[in-house]
Amino acid sequence: MKLQTLQDLFVEEIRDLYNAEQQVAKALPKMEKAAHSPELQNAYRMHLDQTKNQVERLKQIFGDLKLPVRGKTCKGMEGIISEGEELLKEDADPDVRDAGLIASAQKVEHYEISSYGTARTYAKQLGYTNAARLLQQTLEEERQTDEKLTSLAERSINPRATSQQK
Ligand code: FE
Numbered sequence: 001m002k003l004q005t006l007q008d009l010f011v012e013e014i015r016d017l018y019n020a021e022q023q024v025a026k027a028l029p030k031m032e033k034a035a036h037s038p039e040l041q042n043a044y045r046m047h048l049d050q051t052k053n054q055v056e057r058l059k060q061i062f063g064d065l066k067l068p069v070r071g072k073t074c075k076g077m078e079g080i081i082s083e084g085e086e087l088l089k090e091d092a093d094p095d096v097r098d099a100g101l102i103a104s105a106q107k108v109e110h111y112e113i114s115s116y117g118t119a120r121t122y123a124k125q126l127g128y129t130n131a132a133r134l135l136q137q138t139l140e141e142e143r144q145t146d147e148k149l150t151s152l153a154e155r156s157i158n159p160r161a162t163s164q165q166k
């Protein structure tokens with residue numbers, strides 16, 4: 001039996017996240033290039049820095065637990081990112097595309113928030129105090145990013161995409 005305990009499931013989750021973050025790190029520069037709003041470009045750039053840091057935290061967790069640093073293809077993230085890329089092929093008004101880019105980025109964040117929440121809780125229950133702390137830090141960054149995207153959409157991107165004077 002490969003998954004015999006919660007510990008095994010925890011390792012699976014960390015491997016999934018490690019791969020997911022690498023996919024995100026690759027996708028963010030493409031999203032930044034596709035964005036029209038400088039504010040949105042900036043949000044992508046900032047989150048790329050955070051993402052690199054999040055990858056380092058996961059490496060630290062593998063190290064602490066004396067596990068090989070190894071990911072496992074995250075199909076969920078592949079799907080979310082490929083839907084986002086489909087949008088980029090559409091013939092879209094730049095402001096409308098920005099609104100769609102935000103929606104796509106928030107799907108990424110929500111996937112991460114869900115997985116980090118689970119992984120953090122497992123770490124706590126398994127007594128991996130340091131891992132739990134690192135996962136909590138990343139969870140908070142993902143939540144902040146999500147909130148920032150909501151406010152950017154509501155305050156500027158969606159109203160611009162709504163305007164008829166194009
Ligand atoms: Fe992340």
Ligand code: FE
Pocket residue numbers: 024047051108109112142145
């Ligand atoms: Fe993220």
